[in-house]
Amino acid sequence: MADHAHDHAHASPRPAPAEGAADAFPQGDHDHHACVATALDAAERICAANGARLTDLRRRVLELVLDGHEPVRAYDVLDRLKDERSGAAPPTVYRALDFLLEQGLVHRIESMNAFVGCGLAGRSHAGQFLICDACGRVAEVTDAGTSDRLAALARAAGFTLKRQMVELHGLCPACTTAAGEGDAA
Numbered sequence: 523m524a525d526h527a528h529d530h531a532h533a534s535p536r537p538a539p540a541e542g543a544a545d546a547f548p549q550g551d552h553d554h555h556a557c558v559a560t561a562l563d564a565a566e567r568i569c570a571a572n573g574a575r576l577t578d579l580r581r582r583v584l585e586l587v588l589d590g591h592e593p594v595r596a597y598d599v600l601d602r603l604k605d606e607r608s609g610a611a612p613p614t615v616y617r618a619l620d621f622l623l624e625q626g627l628v629h630r631i632e633s634m635n636a637f638v639g640c641g642l643a644g645r646s647h648a649g650q651f652l653i654c655d656a657c658g659r660v661a662e663v664t665d666a667g668t669s670d671r672l673a674a675l676a677r678a679a680g681f682t683l684k685r686q687m688v689e690l691h692g693l694c695p696a697c698t699t700a701a702g703e704g705d706a707a
């Protein structure tokens with residue numbers, strides 16, 4: 523997940539695309555093992571820099587969240603943990619997920635009541651998520667302009683913004699292609 527963030531520099535006057543937008547949904551050649559390893563290494567560094575401890579349990583919960591590019595529910599994590607640790611219970615998982623949220627290592631997808639790894643862990647940003655209604659995959663993109671405009675709207679309304687998360691539902695590129703192929707038949 524951490525390898526989905528790329529800096530985009532453009533010489534043209536066109537606005538830069540949202541960070542990570544071009545490669546938001548990993549393709550078939552995506553090395554997921556390396557993706558997870560990179561994210562876990564980054565998590566270790568982020569926690570150390572924050573003076574927080576990424577325990578073995580917290581690391582394992584993060585690894586289970588990162589296991590795919592689909593959101594995972596807390597009870598799905600619990601079910602997998604129970605296979606490995608007899609003492610795993612809901613409070614254990616929720617405490618670990620709360621820690622990971624506090625450290626900025628995961629995001630909670632509100633509309634799905636599920637969690638995904640943060641593709642921009644360690645960097646301050648507002649979450650913008652593309653959620654595929656067909657396959658369930660979620661991609662994180664960041665567009666500072668969108669975040670700034672939403673924050674300005676909130677301020678103009680006298681609203682004190684504490685956090686910002688935008689969830690967009692639709693079809694990922696693979697499902698869009700599959701839907702188009704199905705329409706042609």
